[in-house]
Amino acid sequence: MNAPLDLHDLHVHFPGRGGAPIRAVDGVSLSIAPGETLGLVGESGCGKSTLANAVVGLLPPTSGSVRVLGTELVGASRATLRAMRARVQMVFQDPVTSLNPRMTVGEAIGEPLLVRNLFRGAALRTEVARLLEEVGLRPSQAGNYPHQFSGGQRQRVVIARALALRPALLICDEPVSALDVSVRAQVLNLLVELQAQHGMANLFVSHDLAVVRHVADRVAVMYLGRLVELAPRDALFATPRHPYTRALLAAVPEPDPVVQRAKPHVPLTGEIPSPAAPPPGCRFHTRCPLAIARCRSEVPAWRMIGETGVACHVAY
Amino acid sequence: MTAPALTVENLSLSISGANIVDGVSFAVAPGEVLALVGESGCGKSLTASAVMRLLPDAIRQTGGRIRLGSDDITDWPERRLRDLRGQRMSMIFQEPQAALDPLARVGAQIAESLRLPRASARPRVLRMLEDVGISDPARRIDQYPFELSGGMCQRVMIATALIARPIVLLADEPTTALDVTIQAQILDLLRRLAVERQTAVLLITHDMGVVADIADRVAVMYAGRIAETGPTEAVFARPGHPYTALLLASIPRLSDEPKSKLAVIDGRVPAPAEFGPGCRFAERCPLADARCRAETPPLLPVAGNRLAACFHAGRVA
Numbered sequence: 001m002n003a004p005l006d007l008h009d010l011h012v013h014f015p016g017r018g019g020a021p022i023r024a025v026d027g028v029s030l031s032i033a034p035g036e037t038l039g040l041v042g043e044s045g046c047g048k049s050t051l052a053n054a055v056v057g058l059l060p061p062t063s064g065s066v067r068v069l070g071t072e073l074v075g076a077s078r079a080t081l082r083a084m085r086a087r088v089q090m091v092f093q094d095p096v097t098s099l100n101p102r103m104t105v106g107e108a109i110g111e112p113l114l115v116r117n118l119f120r121g122a123a124l125r126t127e128v129a130r131l132l133e134e135v136g137l138r139p140s141q142a143g144n145y146p147h148q149f150s151g152g153q154r155q156r157v158v159i160a161r162a163l164a165l166r167p168a169l170l171i172c173d174e175p176v177s178a179l180d181v182s183v184r185a186q187v188l189n190l191l192v193e194l195q196a197q198h199g200m201a202n203l204f205v206s207h208d209l210a211v212v213r214h215v216a217d218r219v220a221v222m223y224l225g226r227l228v229e230l231a232p233r234d235a236l237f238a239t240p241r242h243p244y245t246r247a248l249l250a251a252v253p254e255p256d257p258v259v260q261r262a263k264p265h266v267p268l269t270g271e272i273p274s275p276a277a278p279p280p281g282c283r284f285h286t287r288c289p290l291a292i293a294r295c296r297s298e299v300p301a302w303r304m305i306g307e308t309g310v311a312c313h314v315a316y
Numbered sequence: 317m318t319a320p321a322l323t324v325e326n327l328s329l330s331i332s333g334a335n336i337v338d339g340v341s342f343a344v345a346p347g348e349v350l351a352l353v354g355e356s357g358c359g360k361s362l363t364a365s366a367v368m369r370l371l372p373d374a375i376r377q378t379g380g381r382i383r384l385g386s387d388d389i390t391d392w393p394e395r396r397l398r399d400l401r402g403q404r405m406s407m408i409f410q411e412p413q414a415a416l417d418p419l420a421r422v423g424a425q426i427a428e429s430l431r432l433p434r435a436s437a438r439p440r441v442l443r444m445l446e447d448v449g450i451s452d453p454a455r456r457i458d459q460y461p462f463e464l465s466g467g468m469c470q471r472v473m474i475a476t477a478l479i480a481r482p483i484v485l486l487a488d489e490p491t492t493a494l495d496v497t498i499q500a501q502i503l504d505l506l507r508r509l510a511v512e513r514q515t516a517v518l519l520i521t522h523d524m525g526v527v528a529d530i531a532d533r534v535a536v537m538y539a540g541r542i543a544e545t546g547p548t549e550a551v552f553a554r555p556g557h558p559y560t561a562l563l564l565a566s567i568p569r570l571s572d573e574p575k576s577k578l579a580v581i582d583g584r585v586p587a588p589a590e591f592g593p594g595c596r597f598a599e600r601c602p603l604a605d606a607r608c609r610a611e612t613p614p615l616l617p618v619a620g621n622r623l624a625a626c627f628h629a630g631r632v633a
Contacts, residue, residue: 043495043496043497043498044495150584152584180355180356180522181355181522181524181563181566181567182355182562182563182566182580182581183584184566184567185566185567185568185578185579185580185581186580188568188578189577189578189580192575192577207495207496209496209570210567210568210569210570210572211568213568213570213572213574214568214572214574214575214576214578215574215575216574233574237570247497248496248497249570250500251496251497251499251500252496252525252570253496253499253500253503253523253525253526253528253529254525254528254569254570255524255525255527255528255552255564255567255569256528256552256569257527257528257529257548257549257552258549258552258553259528259571260525260528260529261528261529265500265504268497268500268501269501271465271467271468271498272465272495
């Protein structure tokens with residue numbers, strides 16, 4: 001069976017000031033199996049959202065391959081893209097800007113079904129009611145406008161709209177980052193539940209490692225446009241291989257003062273370099289506590305250590 | 317205990333008749349970090365604005381006193397307050413790029429609260445830049461904010477806030493806009509500076525991880541009231557208010573079972589117009605009974621040197 005998502009050597013570059021392109025995504029390969037959640041983590045500017053946007057077709061890839069269920073999307077015809085877009089749906093960070101304030105939530109959820117001539121009239125209303133129930137809202141709320149809902153409820157509406165076409169791949173870009181802590185748990189529970197029911201593949205983009213650990217089966221870590229590590233969840237959190245992954249894990253403040261204060265405080269020094277002028281060799285070498293001479297000149301090749309893929313000369 | 321640097325007594329704020337901050341009291345000692353934690357709309361940022369005497373026009377203070385050291389500044393005129401801000405009491409914000417003047421060089425902004433001639437201010441600014449961990453201060457001092465990263469801008473803002481050696485620093489979500497690796501650096505910096513300079517820090521945050529990292533004490537706010545307050549370790553180890561307990565249980569942790577069901581707080585925070593006579597958490601609380609809906613629970617001592625505003629504090633698990 002064809003994977004819901006298969007990326008090969010994906011590049012997404014933007015024109016930068018002074019000629020040098022900004023290499024936001026610079027050669028990423030990964031795939032997601034049916035029913036699997038791949039967590040994609042990294043700090044701002046690492047390219048994780050650019051990658052998500054390129055997969056749904058909101059940004060044109062510069063080169064490489066994006067296959068959804070075996071169909072190549074890079075350079076595909078409009079008809080192919082239109083057909084495939086029904087199979088890939090996206091949930092964004094901010095539910096407020098994701099919904100049209102002048103459309104009732106019922107209209108918003110029904111829109112993809114109407115556009116694709118799948119349902120109309122009473123059948124459409126029934127389907128919208130079913131979707132609302134599925135995400136924990138009342139069918140009677142279909143006639144309400146987004147402003148009548150709380151942030152968490154609006155994100156439920158966005159999720160219902162994304163589920164309407166029964167996608168094979170759901171892309172969630174920081175879906176709970178704009179929500180309050182108590183509401184975050186509700187939406188995370190919902191996403192985990194829905195995926196178990198529908199068995200769709202999920203690309204879950206987040207900067208929050210604890211959230212990613214909660215939902216993901218495998219986790220990919222990005223730094224400055226490249227993957228630095230990709231591993232099954234438990235392997236990644238138990239034995240992180242890449243020094244950047246280790247630093248990220250050490251930096252997460254745990255909501256437990258005893259654990260948090262016992263943690264060795266070795267904050268990563270320095271800042272993320274600009275993706276317009278990434279450092280040569282390993283892009284992390286300017287901040288890496290383990291960097292050796294080779295790291296400054298030679299790009300580390302992707303290699304496997306057990307189940308873990310890692311791009312590092314030093315990792316073992 | 318040493319005399320508090322900042323004391324807030326029974327602060328109440330209202331907007332068109334609704335009591336959005338209701339009887340909030342706390343004190344922060346020199347060198348101590350007190351975290352005011354809660355979700356959006358709980359009144360934590362308004363409390364900070366009231367402390368700075370910078371409340372928006374629509375909001376009225378209906379009661380309470382603010383003391384800085386031994387000075388009651390509640391009724392001070394704006395002219396006197398202006399001399400205070402940046403001198404004895406400073407504030408840093410969530411978006412450092414937005415808080416800094418884009419047209420002024422970093423050095424000039426930091427020097428402003430020194431009120432010294434430029435030449436004599438410069439060495440002190442350089443020392444301050446070094447103290448907040450900015451490398452190559454001699455070059456950075458003449459740069460503009462757009463030339464610096466978010467983390468560096470936050471360091472500049474901290475330098476600006478602390479150079480006049482205030483006794484109180486208000487930090488409103490100081491690391492929320494920053495990446496985790498940078499957040500860890502800034503939190504370490506705040507902690508170190510608070511202790512070294514004996515500055516009292518009032519930290520406003522929604523992030524329990526940040527609280528666990530640097531706060532000596534914590535006050536948990538819900539719908540305009542303090543639900544619970546006490547030493548950070550005691551509150552996290554055994555919450556005395558059901559809201560704190562549920563909030564802590566709803567956060568995914570690195571030690572949880574993945575994909576397990578997270579605890580959920582049903583319903584939503586009441587709007588100010590819906591505040592009833594009782595506990596404001598009652599509608600969402602698994603322990604609530606008739607008394608909770610009728611009477612406001614006072615903040616009372618519970619085990620472990622803490623205060624909790626709950627009639628059922630002894631039953632919180």
